[in-house]
Amino acid sequence: RGGFRGGFRSGSRGGFRDGGGDEETGKRGFGRGGDIFIFIGRNEEVFSKVSTADKENQEASENTGPKVVYVPPPPPEEESSIFSHYATGINFDKYDDILVDVSGSNPPKAIMTFDEAGLCDSLRKNVTKSGYVKPTPVQKHGIPIISAGRDLMACAQTGSGKTAAFLLPILQRLMADGVAASKFSEVQEPEAIIVAPTRELINQIYLEARKFAYGTCVRPVVVYGGINTGYTIREVLKGCNILCGTPGRLLDIIGRGKVGLSKLRYLVLDEADRMLDMGFEPDMRKLVGSPGMPSKEDRQTLMFSATYPEDIQRMAADFLKVDYIFLAVGVVGGACSDVEQTIIQVDQYSKRDQLLELLRSTGNERTMVFVETKRSADFIATFLCQEKISTTSIHGDREQREREKALSDFRTGQCPVLVATSVAARGLDIEQVQHVVNFDLPSSIDEYVHRIGRTGRCGNIGRAVSFFIPESDTPLARSLVKVLSGAQQEVPKWLEEIAFSAHGTTGFNPRGKVFASTDTRKGGSFKTDEPAQASAPSPAVAADDEEWE
Numbered sequence: 001r002g003g004f005r006g007g008f009r010s011g012s013r014g015g016f017r018d019g020g021g022d023e024e025t026g027k028r029g030f031g032r033g034g035d036i037f038i039f040i041g042r043n044e045e046v047f048s049k050v051s052t053a054d055k056e057n058q059e060a061s062e063n064t065g066p067k068v069v070y071v072p073p074p075p076p077e078e079e080s081s082i083f084s085h086y087a088t089g090i091n092f093d094k095y096d097d098i099l100v101d102v103s104g105s106n107p108p109k110a111i112m113t114f115d116e117a118g119l120c121d122s123l124r125k126n127v128t129k130s131g132y133v134k135p136t137p138v139q140k141h142g143i144p145i146i147s148a149g150r151d152l153m154a155c156a157q158t159g160s161g162k163t164a165a166f167l168l169p170i171l172q173r174l175m176a177d178g179v180a181a182s183k184f185s186e187v188q189e190p191e192a193i194i195v196a197p198t199r200e201l202i203n204q205i206y207l208e209a210r211k212f213a214y215g216t217c218v219r220p221v222v223v224y225g226g227i228n229t230g231y232t233i234r235e236v237l238k239g240c241n242i243l244c245g246t247p248g249r250l251l252d253i254i255g256r257g258k259v260g261l262s263k264l265r266y267l268v269l270d271e272a273d274r275m276l277d278m279g280f281e282p283d284m285r286k287l288v289g290s291p292g293m294p295s296k297e298d299r300q301t302l303m304f305s306a307t308y309p310e311d312i313q314r315m316a317a318d319f320l321k322v323d324y325i326f327l328a329v330g331v332v333g334g335a336c337s338d339v340e341q342t343i344i345q346v347d348q349y350s351k352r353d354q355l356l357e358l359l360r361s362t363g364n365e366r367t368m369v370f371v372e373t374k375r376s377a378d379f380i381a382t383f384l385c386q387e388k389i390s391t392t393s394i395h396g397d398r399e400q401r402e403r404e405k406a407l408s409d410f411r412t413g414q415c416p417v418l419v420a421t422s423v424a425a426r427g428l429d430i431e432q433v434q435h436v437v438n439f440d441l442p443s444s445i446d447e448y449v450h451r452i453g454r455t456g457r458c459g460n461i462g463r464a465v466s467f468f469i470p471e472s473d474t475p476l477a478r479s480l481v482k483v484l485s486g487a488q489q490e491v492p493k494w495l496e497e498i499a500f501s502a503h504g505t506t507g508f509n510p511r512g513k514v515f516a517s518t519d520t521r522k523g524g525s526f527k528t529d530e531p532a533q534a535s536a537p538s539p540a541v542a543a544d545d546e547e548w549e
């Protein structure tokens, strides 16, 4: 049962070369020697040779590569699957104790209950069927702000309900204004566009939108790379009120004239800091500059994330009305306090055995293991399978069909271990992920915060273990100490020492300035110890951009 489900891509990348150095991050890959492993797991389908066709950066137009034929399975139709959800955890009520900072002129009053949200009957029913009894803080504050027509930059910890915070008021407004029931037309004019950085995340948001819109005339549609364009277009043309998309495919569909923007009222950037960093900023500027896109004065722009570096906040203002509201639940860039964080000092060559030991001790707990490169994702997944630990993997070099299969095997528990690159770091909401392992620490603290946030969601408790290699991870030490102490976690003495001695010498950390507790417009209130940097992602992030949509 240890088979690696989904297997590797066949063709040129079908084999894994355990070659040491890694071109993506400059870090050394795991293991040495010249052996070539080709692992085909049990039940693995051998997919067609598409070579690099599904590289995200080639997906803006499929005229340039082999045709992508994959059509995803249809979303569930039965009510029980649409509304399936997991229980809130023992710490759900503690969300109410988190400090909230709302800034901007005349912010509307927060609501305390969903009844006060003024939702129409069908939405109210759908909220109840989703198992929501009371709103989380980002919903209590975010819903009235959006309903009042204000632009919003919202920051709240991972797993605290940001998705419903924007979906519910948008749906409510569309229902209240009697949005035209979607019907076939050669050009669709959606009222809302939602963008997110990865295919799996945007699909998840779409399923949430579909759930809350259940039984209404509002039709959400999702578009993302790696699936057949013709299929995508047909889905859009059937009718589209809320268009969810990753940037490349979204711009492609708009560019093909299939989507008009004259009725657009809402533009939502989920994982907004990621959507505005160097990797995606040009696409976002292209999107808001698309013909027919209402100006920022004439649309409502909403941004959500758990992290907002200061420079990104400043740039985000270009997309928002001057009087946007800034909402911070807790510390901006802070880790979820329901995740118990442990940092273990290791050396590169003992990591693999330590991982094995860890996974053996946790039994069948659902665990996400994050690695820095696609190559090590393949390698570690293969290794774990050989050790009879049922494992699958997700990263940007896998075909979409394989990515979706991997995620579904992990969600159902068929493969309790998912080895992932940064592509799975943000937003994914998977039931019963008890454990996150940072086999490789990321180079940015924001990425760390998002990764460990795959567990400890919605008041549930989770654990995160990170392997720290002093030779390569020292630049992260200071930010780690801050994140740990900010989340009331024990800080190992050795880490404090490394952080302290690193300060002023190896102090460059492109994402070290995330400890903002307030709105940039307040000026000078940032608790930053490091000089401001331009809004460039760290070299590793830039190099790994193809991981993203």
Ligand SMILES: Nc1ncnc2c1ncn2[C@@H]1O[C@H](COP(=O)(O)OP(=O)(O)OP(=O)(O)O)[C@@H](O)[C@H]1O
Pocket (backbone or CB within 6 Å): 085, 086, 088, 131, 132, 133, 134, 135, 136, 139, 156, 157, 158, 159, 160, 161, 162, 163, 164, 305, 306, 426, 427, 428, 429, 453, 457, 458
């Ligand atoms: N008011 C609520 N009551 C119960 N469950 C809720 C409530 N709001 C959201 N949830 C559930 O909590 C989980 C996490 O929500 P969501 O994915 O929106 O978090 P998030 O803040 O967007 O996280 P991330 O920063 O990782 O993207 C989901 O399963 C969602 O259905």
